[in-house]
Amino acid sequence: MKSKIQQYKNVSLMTKKILLLLAVVSVLISCNKAGKNEYIVTGTIKGIDNGKTVTLEVQDQTTGQLKPVDTVKIENGKFTFKGSAKEPEIYLVQVEKVEGKIPFILENGDIDMIINKDSVNNTKVTGTYNNDELTGYKENGMKIQKKMMKFQQDNMAKMNEAQQKKDTVVMNDLRKEYSKFQDEFAKQSEDYLKTHPKAFISTLIIEGMFNQMVPDVEKITKYYTALDKSLQDTKHGKSIKTKLDQITKPVAAVSGSVEVGSMAPDFSAPNPEGKSISLKESLGKVTIIDFWASWCMPCRAENPSNVALYAELHAKGLNIIGVSLDKDAAKWKEAIAKDKLTWTQISNLKSWEDPIGVTYNVKSIPATFILDATGKIIAKDLRGAELKAKVIELLGK
Numbered sequence: 001m002k003s004k005i006q007q008y009k010n011v012s013l014m015t016k017k018i019l020l021l022l023a024v025v026s027v028l029i030s031c032n033k034a035g036k037n038e039y040i041v042t043g044t045i046k047g048i049d050n051g052k053t054v055t056l057e058v059q060d061q062t063t064g065q066l067k068p069v070d071t072v073k074i075e076n077g078k079f080t081f082k083g084s085a086k087e088p089e090i091y092l093v094q095v096e097k098v099e100g101k102i103p104f105i106l107e108n109g110d111i112d113m114i115i116n117k118d119s120v121n122n123t124k125v126t127g128t129y130n131n132d133e134l135t136g137y138k139e140n141g142m143k144i145q146k147k148m149m150k151f152q153q154d155n156m157a158k159m160n161e162a163q164q165k166k167d168t169v170v171m172n173d174l175r176k177e178y179s180k181f182q183d184e185f186a187k188q189s190e191d192y193l194k195t196h197p198k199a200f201i202s203t204l205i206i207e208g209m210f211n212q213m214v215p216d217v218e219k220i221t222k223y224y225t226a227l228d229k230s231l232q233d234t235k236h237g238k239s240i241k242t243k244l245d246q247i248t249k250p251v252a253a254v255s256g257s258v259e260v261g262s263m264a265p266d267f268s269a270p271n272p273e274g275k276s277i278s279l280k281e282s283l284g285k286v287t288i289i290d291f292w293a294s295w296c297m298p299c300r301a302e303n304p305s306n307v308a309l310y311a312e313l314h315a316k317g318l319n320i321i322g323v324s325l326d327k328d329a330a331k332w333k334e335a336i337a338k339d340k341l342t343w344t345q346i347s348n349l350k351s352w353e354d355p356i357g358v359t360y361n362v363k364s365i366p367a368t369f370i371l372d373a374t375g376k377i378i379a380k381d382l383r384g385a386e387l388k389a390k391v392i393e394l395l396g397k
Contacts, residue, residue, distance in 0.1 A: 039108045041081040045074065045095060045115040052096040054079045056106075058089065064329035064349045066092065084108065087234045088130050088200040095120075105130040105200055130200045137201055140188055148181040198228040203236040210243055210352050211295055215363075217247055243352050247363065258360045264289065264375050267356045269323070269346035272333050277321075282344050283375055285317030286394045288387075291357060291367040293325040294335035299366040303339040305384055309391065310343055316395050317373075319343065325365060327351040370394070 034040040043054065056070040069091075072079050091106040093113065100120040104111065109128040116122045125131045155174055162170035189205045196202050202223070209220050224232070224240050231237050258265065268278035279289070290306065292299035310320055324347035326332035336345055348354045360369065368387070370379040372394055379390055 034108060034110045037084050037108055039081070039083055039085050039106060039111060041093075041104075041106070041111045041113060043079045043081075043093065043113040043115060044077060045079075045098075045117055046077050047117050048074050048077065048095065048098070050075055054081075054096070055094045056081050057092045057094060057101070058106075059328075062349075064327055064332070089235075090204070105134055107131075107200070129198075133196065133199045133201055137188075137192060141185065144181060144184045144188065147184075148178070151178065151181070193223045193226075197226050198231065200231065200234075200236075202227060203231050203234065203240065206240050207236060207243075210240075211293075215247065215352075217244065220244060239353075246353065246358060258369070258377065260377050260380060262377055264369060264371050264377050265359050266375075267323075267359065269348045269354075269356060271344065271346050272329075272336065277344055277346050279321060280375070282319055282321045283371065283373070284314075284319030285373045286313075286319070286391050287371040287375075288318070288320045288391075289360070289369040289371065290320055290322045291325065291360070291362045291365050292322060293351075293365060294328070294331045295326070296365050300335065300339060302366050302383065303341065305387075307340055307342075309388055313388075313391060313395065314343075318391055318395065321346065323347065323354070323356050324349075325351050325354050325357055325362075 041056075050073070052074045054072050054074060055068050057066045057068050059065070060067045070081055070083065072081060074095075085106050085108050088105050088107040090103055092101040092103050093115075094101050095115065095117070098115075098117050098120060102113065102115060102120050102123045102125070104113065104125040105128070107128055107130055111125065111131055112127045114124045125135060155177075159171065159174050161167075162174070189208075192199075193202050193205055206220060206223050206227075209215060209223075220240070221244060224237075224244065227237060232241070264279065266278060266280050268276050271277050279287075288306075292303075294300070306320065310318060320343040322336075322341060322343060322345040324332050324345065326335075326347055327349055329347075329349055332345075332347055332349070335341075348356070360367070366381075366383075368381055368383075369377050370382060370387070370390055372378050378394060382390055
């Protein structure tokens with residue numbers, strides 16, 4: 001009888017221990033579980049001393065610069081950010097003394113981040129729908145990126161030799177092969193859009209389609225219409241709608257005063273130092289209004305010719321005012337320095353929503369307007385030798 005009683009006592013004691021253990025686990029889980037309308041970002045990084053800071057950053061929509069929104073310290077190889085997100089958005093994490101920033105999608109929920117301090121590009125971000133999607137999308141993109149890099153390495157010597165010999169046949173063949181990788185990237189994005197109407201990445205892909213030289217409005221409209229309403233109502237969704245509305249406005253509504261023979265509408269915008277500069281104060285004997293952007297490869301390819309033209313003819317009365325359709329101030333300024341653009345540069349950092357571009361009905365870039373000394377539009381969209389000849393003609397007059 002005692003044996004059975006003892007057995008019951010042992011079972012009872014074991015049951016209590018199990019219940020206690022479950023209670024402890026439950027508390028631990030609840031401490032790391034995000035509540036409704038709350039995010040918890042938990043990061044793990046090895047090899048970083050306690051007390052080092054981790055900063056959460058986001059791009060300022062007005063200036064284009066990154067700004068810190070929260071800072072925490074590493075404790076035993078871990079850090080945590082907590083807060084509430086109104087809607088998904090791209091944020092970045094910067095670890096003190098670690099090179100590179102880690103992009104991810106900040107949204108409500110539990111987000112886990114495993115960081116490699118020696119290669120932040122290999123960071124794994126999981127836990128929420130959009131971050132799982134971002135990870136998968138990036139991994140597929142990296143497969144194409146690796147093939148593209150291998151092609152570059154395998155054909156670098158061949159391209160250099162062709163450039164030295166001015167063998168345009170070989171150069172064009174290599175460029176044609178290289179362009180296939182760009183087609184792969186485009187196909188990856190479009191395939192994703194067709195199957196992920198609820199993914200935040202889809203809004204970013206659609207926004208990026210406006211950066212093409214001639215945006216495919218019909219295609220953009222189709223993908224925007226297919227987006228889930230929750231995404232259409234986000235900041236990025238509304239931005240897409242605004243751009244579509246501007247592009248699809250009747251041309252007469254915005255372009256009546258920018259034809260050859262009419263006076264160029266005056267405008268002003270901040271230069272890289274933040275000072276507002278107007279067209280009126282930038283006029284020379286001849287003035288070129290140059291619409292461009294750091295992300296526009298044809299624009300960048302045209303810059304050396306413009307630099308040479310300005311160096312030769314500025315002293316004789318040629319002025320240029322560059323109007324950038326950039327959105328990222330840092331990339332804009334970097335391109336100005338790299339391309340050695342010494343003439344006046346301004347930008348509202350609003351991409352295709354730039355009011356100057358809208359006024360001048362700029363639908364693709366590069367776009368140029370050539371003005372005489374009075375500010376009258378004499379010609380549009382001239383390049384290279386044709387542009388130089390027109391400028392010299394006007395200076396002679």
